Amino acid sequence: MICVASAQQITGVPGSPSATTTISNRQLPPPDPKFGGVIKDDALQSKYWWAPRVVPPKAAPNVLLIITDDAGFGVPSTFGGVIPTPTMDRIANEGLRYNRVFSTALCSPTRAALITGRNHHSVGFGVISEQSTGFPGYNSIIGKDKATVGRILLDNGYSTAWFGKDHNTPAFAASQVGPFDHWPTGMGFEYFYGFVGGDANQWEPNLFRNTTQIYPFQGQEGQWNLVTAMADDAIDYMTRIHQTDPSKPIFIKYAPGATHAPHHPTKEWVDKISAMHLFDDGYEKLRERIFANQKKLGIVPQDATLTPWPKDVLKPWDELSPDEKKLFIRQVEVFAAYAAYSDYEIGRVIQQFQDLGKLENTLVIYINGDNGTSAEGGPLGTPNEVAFFNGLNMLPAEVQMKFYDVWGTQYTYNHMSAGWSWAFDTPFDWFKQNASRLGGINQNMVVSWPARIKDTGGVRNQFVHVIDVVPTILEAAGIKAPEMVDGIKQAPIEGTSFLYTFDEKNARAPSRHKTQYFEMMGQWALYDDGWLLSTKVNRAPWEAFGPANPDPLNNQAFQLYNLNDNWNQTDDLAAKYPQKVKEMRAKFVAEAKKYQVFPMDASVAARIVAPRPNITAGRSEFVYTHPMVGLPQGDSPFILDASYTFTADIEVPQQGAEGMIVTSGGRFGGYGFYLLKGRPVWLWNLVDLERVKWEGQEPLAPGRHVLEYDFKYDGLGVGTLAFNNFSGLGRPGTGTLKVDGKVVDTKAMPKTLPMILQWDESFDIGSDTLTGVNDADYKPPFPLTAKLNKLTIKVDRPQLSPADIKKLEAATRNNQMSE
Template sequence: MKSNILHAAIITIFAFGLANAQDKSSPANWPDRTVLPIEPYQKVGKVAPTIKDSDPIEWPKEISAPEGAPNVLLIMIDDVGFGASSTFGGPIPTPNFDALAKNGLRYNRFHTTAVCSPSRAALITGRNHHTAATGIIMEFSTPYPGYNSLVPRTVATVGKILTDNGYGTSWFGKNHNVPDWLTTPAGPFNLWPTGLGFEYFYGFLGADAHQFRPAMFEGTKPVDPYLKDEKVDSEYILDKDLADHAIHWIQTQKNVSPNKPFFAYYTPGTAHAPHQAPKEWIAKFKGKFDQGFDKQRIETYENQKKLGIIPADALLAPTPPEYQKWDALSPGMKKVAAREMEVYAAMLAHCDYQIGRVIQSVKDLGELDNTLIIFIMGDNGSSAEDPTGQGLTSEIGVLVNGLVDTEDYMVKHLDDFGGPWMAEHFSMSWAHAMNTPFQWDKKIASHLGGSRTGMVISWPARIKQTGQIRSQFSHLTDIVPTILEAANIPQPKKVDGFEQLPMAGKSLVYTFDNANAPETHTTQYFEVIANRGLYKDGWMANTTPRNLPWQGHPVPSQDPVKDYKWELYDLTKDYSQTNDIAAKNPEKLKEMQKAFMEEAQKYEVFPFDDRYIDRVNPENRPNLNKGRTKFTFHQGVSRITEGMAPNMKNTSFTITADVEVKAGQEGIIITQGGYFAGLALMLQKGKPTFAYAFSHYPEHKWTVQSPTALTVGKHTIVVNFDYAGGGVGKAAKVTLMVDGKKVASGDIPRTVPSRFSADETLDVGEDFGTPVNRTYEVPFTFQGKINQVTVDLKP
């Protein structure tokens, strides 16, 4: 009897405790959106051993977005200056951007960080780029807190915040925010989009992507959408593919959960190099830019005034003398330069068309009125990363590896520009024309040509003063606060147990109804590669560039604090940062310099570092392969990025492959890089073959091939790559051996000194992207069996 009473008492106490344990929250304080993630709420009454003795209860209440929270489509284009799009007075027709502006607001004083990864980190976190540990692009990171590229857990992304608040979230296109040494299929994935809180990712990692052969990921899985049944789809192009995936994802969200708002971050690689577009789109611009970049800059400036994009008293900033002049080009190079701009215009116009399809899909679902669309036309100003003034046919070749383009080659291959076998970038002076009316370009954070781009915000249900311009100072860090205020979601104080650093940006919702509202973002520092400046209450103090935008290997300053000259502008009277008044206002300049240093100290901007490509060496960052000289790979291993692959540059090495074949079988054994610089060991019609490419020029491609095919059975193929030494990019001798016997040899007069590729990888048993030469086509899957491939690096 006593035991039954005790048992009943224990059951009662347990049930009471369970009820109280599950009723820690109450409807009055649930959900607390400042602490993420938010546990489901469930009120539990009496829970007894039997159903008949227990209270009926409701299912746990999962978190949902606040009532009326809008869908959000956040769009950001790559490397597009303020004066490029028709929406901001430029020569490139962007009718969908125009339509959005007509039904929304144009912001003509919107700012980026002036370079890629930092801008993207600021955009998705609402913090300054150094706070997000992204003071420079990922490949150039250094160990200092503001530069190590490891986004801290105290800096939650908009994807994480919105996911935890009941949104469906996604990311399409470019991700240049994964640390260089973590961009492999082996992970870890905590800093990939899905690790940063986005539920779905379809895009590419790194600075750029080939429009016809991109290295894509879905989530963390490598995918190759340009392949159909092991063959290249001649109709494939990346911008259309991104739009298709975004449309499908948005439709799925609304078909399945119509009351759940979506957040789609749509960030194509357009118009970053390589500049590539469909032929029919390039044809639309034939002859449109024959007047040249100098006249184009004037035409754009006059059009901007006519449209009211810039103030009536705004000046056209002078072109720095270092830029190429149109009249200095030869007749042949004028044709080349005009064609480069035709390709760039086609690429951007085609991208705008695809974005229009995404917006139309939202409209077709009946969701456009309550969709907040933020469209940023450029993560920085247009890129002038062209050291020649004539443009270039391979960014990796010219900027990184020292290729010198020839006029003869460029003129002969005009029809190839914009296609898969070119990876060109336009002239520095076209970039400057696209940044009208400002001076300087991408990378020059001190000047508006680098940092100011066009932005449109549309939200039909909320913004009623449509078609107007807003001129309050605004910055990338303002975007997340704007989205959160629009959704009635507070900035979180704690996420996954980590106290959150406050956001630096200010919501722009206050501008929606009042063109004359006093700006709330009154102070903003700028710094990239030691180019720096400070905006404060209408004033701009900034350094004069010591290194030009196209200098990949500038001479570093001995003292970047003292070695930089400063300028001063009153932007309330000088919209285009044209009239330097530092000499007339020395005290104001000192005040601004002091304020900049205070901001730099606060946001971990120190130390200033004006090195650029010299930072790219993988040895400068964490490297699991450090000190490793022997690498063993197996068939099917792919997407090994250059930072994690054996460094087969400027050294001797041996490749040893153990294979099993039948007569005449062929395919890739191991490859790294691609058509614009790369190497490959393969079988062609059964013949062991080693191919090497310094660049895409025909005279820079070499092949060493066995005269006879392998017999049926097991074989060991060895490539001995004997590097001449004496510096970087020197010659090498290749010896090809089969089963211990020399079968062929040859010379490689010039080798790759710095990098094979920004996007193509090391693959075993097949090739992705572009082939090393055009004697085979990807994926060229190995038809036999590869037991293993070993790469031995020689000291």
């Protein structure tokens, strides 16, 4: 429940320019007040009157809401981890530690719940936008009846800003065509400095200020890093607001890219962590060390035990080769450096609140992770996460060792071995994506508010979910949830305020949040006043390309835990209490119906290429007559698993020409059509492991030319996914490069990219933003010095014949029988 705001508070002389007022919050924005002055025929006989400025209730705090990325319970030193996080330690010592904070098991669903106070399916984020489907719980569209905390605080007189990751703008609304109502600036945040999407190259990110893409790193490649730049920008923002109006409270959502892949810390931080030798004895020993630390801190019960190491899933450390051990240690040191580096920069932001004299009345909520640690690098890790999303998740150590010296630099898009991820989720097991295991959903959090919280250094064990953050902030500010926003009746807030836990007298009070469902890609759980019903894990996060569970609601093995007695989910009671299992299954169904969880879908990779309403939907031909850059992947022509033809009509000047005609993707996966020393080139970058090139042998003579690259695909395409069959994806094909109708190069490709290009890169015409697809040939921006008259792209997608459909139906039946 959210407390009712106190009666309207008015300061100053009514009608004067300095008068202020709070608002009832029944509707946002508040209606314009009736004019209270006097109007006569002339100004001398009239009396002016100004509407009072809207302000929050007296003593409403500044709010700094921090959420890190892909970080499990055992990552920070604050909760027993070995990675130094002194900023989080500081907030814990000045406030409270919470060890029962729950996420949704995946990034943007958690973030949607965090900013709205509603469950992730309630606001359309059953999965990430890149997997969105046309159902209310999965369309990645936050409804107008569910205003964000940014919007509520903005209309109540706060300055509102969002820094870092924005993974709540639909992938099909992320271009300069808009619409912008689901960008941060359209959701109640006056200022945005960050990236749009799930990942970001921290060295050269797809960075925006509000809705304009910016490139502050140009000319500083390998030196500039977003982790520091973001803190710099936040410090500048809050200083500007304070110097302009010291009385105006600030709300900042601070969402660094760390520790989501790619792990991109600076060399200074890697050297610091490497010198500590934290990981030399392997991931099993790391897990034991973290667990012992957690017991010493009183974060984990003394009688708790760990689940066994999953030898059938992750190879024990002692069975690794010397190269694997060396590689894995490098992987985890870079990850740890990234976490420590991010915590340090967060500390600079908090220190600025103190330097401005604002920290005493600032509510700091610092959540470690939007889900458990990611295992999307697979058991071996990867130098390129884009490879994982294309089904390449078991690159041998000898291949990865080629990237050893540049691991974590701008030349990798790196992720670590899942063995480390398992250890960083201690005392729990499993990972991000696994909504039925605490390793995927049990985060931790520290909270400080010096003016309010006096039980400093305390620990809180109450159940808290990310949907509880909004009602807590509103109660702290004395602001009611609005009934109407922009004339639209608002859906109820679904979270429960945990403000009561700030008081020492409530340190051991029962949890007020009693029931909570969890569901992610067909794995699900139900928490009910200490009991947890969960489905047994049936898919590791790196197993994204197999057939999906056809009945994720019922085709499950069920586990039952009493978390009051068995804190970290080690003692399965399902066989002992079958009636309890039955009752909780029925309760989950009721919750699922209430919050738009149905229809449940256990597919993973198949949803990445599902049809969605982007600006290319239904189009097979695209024509461009002018250079343009920055079109995101979700809104650009999709040519994977299809035949296609690119035709460029250009004019070469007398001095010759070079430069990029068209490109999509970048260093870690994509294609480019360009002139290199006057010669036409088409290049496919296959996730930085191989590059296939077609090229003419002679420079183009001055004058007009028509260049064509034609690709004939030998596969059934994305239509196969309707049958849980991936055999039609990533198939071979033959490419032909022509100049003025004459073939200059033909080459067969034995395999093609099946799923995605590099997500954080864009589709560019006339130059190349961010990273290039082939460092050996050019450096961005590589502008085209020829005149582009017209670029035409035609895409021919495979259509399934009746015979194809019968074969796929049979294959699907066989798969289900084998399961």
